[in-house]
Amino acid sequence: xxxxxxxxxxxxxxxxxxxxxxxxxxxxxxxxxxxxxxxxxxxxxxxxxxxxxxxxxxxxxxxxxxxxxxxxxxxxxxxxxxxxxxxxxxxxxxxxxxxxxxxxxxxxxxxxxxxxxxxxxx
Numbered sequence: 001x002x003x004x005x006x007x008x009x010x011x012x013x014x015x016x017x018x019x020x021x022x023x024x025x026x027x028x029x030x031x032x033x034x035x036x037x038x039x040x041x042x043x044x045x046x047x048x049x050x051x052x053x054x055x056x057x058x059x060x061x062x063x064x065x066x067x068x069x070x071x072x073x074x075x076x077x078x079x080x081x082x083x084x085x086x087x088x089x090x091x092x093x094x095x096x097x098x099x100x101x102x103x104x105x106x107x108x109x110x111x112x113x114x115x116x117x118x119x120x121x122x
Contacts, residue, residue, distance in 0.1 A: 029061070061080065061098075
C-alpha cells in the first residue's frame, strides 16, 4: 500500500505534551494527518471530527493520541497497535521514521495505568 502524504506527514511530526489526562506524557502527532492540526492547537473536540473514513497509519496514530487525551486508554492502545501494523507494511524509510514515534505513543499509554495506581496510593 502506498499513501500520497506519507513523506510530508513524517516531516511535519509534532510532539505535544499535555498534563492531566495524559499525566504529563508526551505524544507524537503527525501534523498533516487526520486531526493533526487540531491536536497541535490543543483543540481535542475539533480533532474528533477528523477520524472518519479510511485511515492510514498516521491518521490512526493521531486517533490514538486523541483517545488517550479523552482517557480512553484501551481504545487508544488498539489504535496505536493498528497504526504500527500498517506502518510496518510500508517502505523501510517510512518504517524507520514513523514506527519509533508510534511505538513511543504506545509506551506512554502503557505507563498511564501504573501512574494512576501509584498516584492513588500516595
